[in-house]
Amino acid sequence: MLVTGAIVAVNGLNPLLLLTLSIGGVIAIAPKLTFKVSSKNETQEPAPVIEQIPAPGEFRIYRQAELNRTTASLLANGAILIAGEDGSGKSTLAIAVVEKLQADGFMVAFIEPATPKQMLLEIAHQFDIPTEDLEGKSLTADKLKRAIAQFLEENTAFLVLDDAHCCDAKFRMWLKQLRRSDAPMLLLATDPPRTDIFINIPRIELKPLPEYAIREIMIQAAAERAIALKPSELSKLQERAGGNPMLAARAVDEEYLGLDVESGDHRRYFDITPLILLAGIAFVIMRFIGLGTGDQALYIFGGIAAAVFLGLSRLLYNLPPEDRRIR
Structure with missing residues (x-):
C-alpha cells in the first residue's frame, strides 16, 4: 500500500x-x-435475396449480354440469329431488342409466322408502306416484296421475325435475298435447319438461365398467384424447369393446380465424360490387380473393358459438338 x-x-x-x-x-x-x-x-452480410426479386407483373431481362450484342449487330447493319429451345426466352429477348431500337428512334417491324401474304402485309403496315396501287387494288405478294426491299434500301429499318423456323421456305428465301442487299434483320428460331437464311447469318445459342434467375421467376410467379412456396418446394420445381424460364412459370402453375408432375420438358444435358474416364481407370486398375494376383480371368476382363472404354472415349471426342450430347 x-x-x-x-x-x-x-x-x-x-x-x-x-x-x-x-x-x-x-x-x-x-x-x-x-x-x-x-x-x-x-x-x-449480403442483402436478402427477397429484396432483389421483381414485384408481381414487373419485367426483368436476364440476358443483358445477349441484348447488347444483338442490338450492336443490328446497328452495324448486320443480321443475327438467336436459337434456343422452346420457352428459353427468345421472344422476351426479341421484345427487349425492339423496345430498345424504338427508344433510339429506329423503325422496327416485329412479325410472327403466318401466311407469306399476311406477313408481307404486316411488315408493310408497320413500316407505313402503301399496300394498294393508285387504282385502289391490293398489291400482290411480289409487288409487296419489291416495295419492302426498296424501303429497306432507302431507310434505316429493322426486321424482327419470331419463330422463323415455322415460316414458309419461299419466304425464308426472300429473306435471304434481302440479306444479300445488307438488310438488317433479327431471326429467332427453335432448332433452325442449316439451310437457306439460317446458314447465312451468325447465330447466338441461348443457354439455360442460371439457378438464381429461375428461382426469382418462380417466386415472382408464385407471388402473382398468391401462393407461398417453401425452399424445398422451390428446389424441386427448379429441377423440373432445368434453366427454362417458361417451364419455371409452368411448374408454378402446376403446383398451384395441385398437379403431380415428376419431370419437365427441358433439354438440359450433363457431361458424363469424367464418369467414363473413371470407369476406364477402374478397369485398368482391375487389370493390374489380376496381373498381380495371378487371376487370369480378371486380367483378361480388365484389358478388354479398358480397350472398349478407350475406343468409346475417342469416338465421343471425334464426334461433332452437337452429337456429343448423351441423351
Missing part, C-alpha cells in the same frame, strides 16, 4: 480520479467500437 501510494503521489494522481477517467474513457470509446462492428457486419 505504501509503494502504491508513493507511486500515485509521485504521478500526482488520485485513485478516485483515475477510476473516474477510466470509466469516462470506456464510455467515450464504446460508441465508436459499436459502430465499427455493426458496419463490418453490414458489409459482410
Whole structure:
C-alpha cells in the first residue's frame, strides 16, 4: 500500500480520479467500437435475396449480354440469329431488342409466322408502306416484296421475325435475298435447319438461365398467384424447369393446380465424360490387380473393358459438338 501510494503521489494522481477517467474513457470509446462492428457486419452480410426479386407483373431481362450484342449487330447493319429451345426466352429477348431500337428512334417491324401474304402485309403496315396501287387494288405478294426491299434500301429499318423456323421456305428465301442487299434483320428460331437464311447469318445459342434467375421467376410467379412456396418446394420445381424460364412459370402453375408432375420438358444435358474416364481407370486398375494376383480371368476382363472404354472415349471426342450430347 505504501509503494502504491508513493507511486500515485509521485504521478500526482488520485485513485478516485483515475477510476473516474477510466470509466469516462470506456464510455467515450464504446460508441465508436459499436459502430465499427455493426458496419463490418453490414458489409459482410449480403442483402436478402427477397429484396432483389421483381414485384408481381414487373419485367426483368436476364440476358443483358445477349441484348447488347444483338442490338450492336443490328446497328452495324448486320443480321443475327438467336436459337434456343422452346420457352428459353427468345421472344422476351426479341421484345427487349425492339423496345430498345424504338427508344433510339429506329423503325422496327416485329412479325410472327403466318401466311407469306399476311406477313408481307404486316411488315408493310408497320413500316407505313402503301399496300394498294393508285387504282385502289391490293398489291400482290411480289409487288409487296419489291416495295419492302426498296424501303429497306432507302431507310434505316429493322426486321424482327419470331419463330422463323415455322415460316414458309419461299419466304425464308426472300429473306435471304434481302440479306444479300445488307438488310438488317433479327431471326429467332427453335432448332433452325442449316439451310437457306439460317446458314447465312451468325447465330447466338441461348443457354439455360442460371439457378438464381429461375428461382426469382418462380417466386415472382408464385407471388402473382398468391401462393407461398417453401425452399424445398422451390428446389424441386427448379429441377423440373432445368434453366427454362417458361417451364419455371409452368411448374408454378402446376403446383398451384395441385398437379403431380415428376419431370419437365427441358433439354438440359450433363457431361458424363469424367464418369467414363473413371470407369476406364477402374478397369485398368482391375487389370493390374489380376496381373498381380495371378487371376487370369480378371486380367483378361480388365484389358478388354479398358480397350472398349478407350475406343468409346475417342469416338465421343471425334464426334461433332452437337452429337456429343448423351441423351
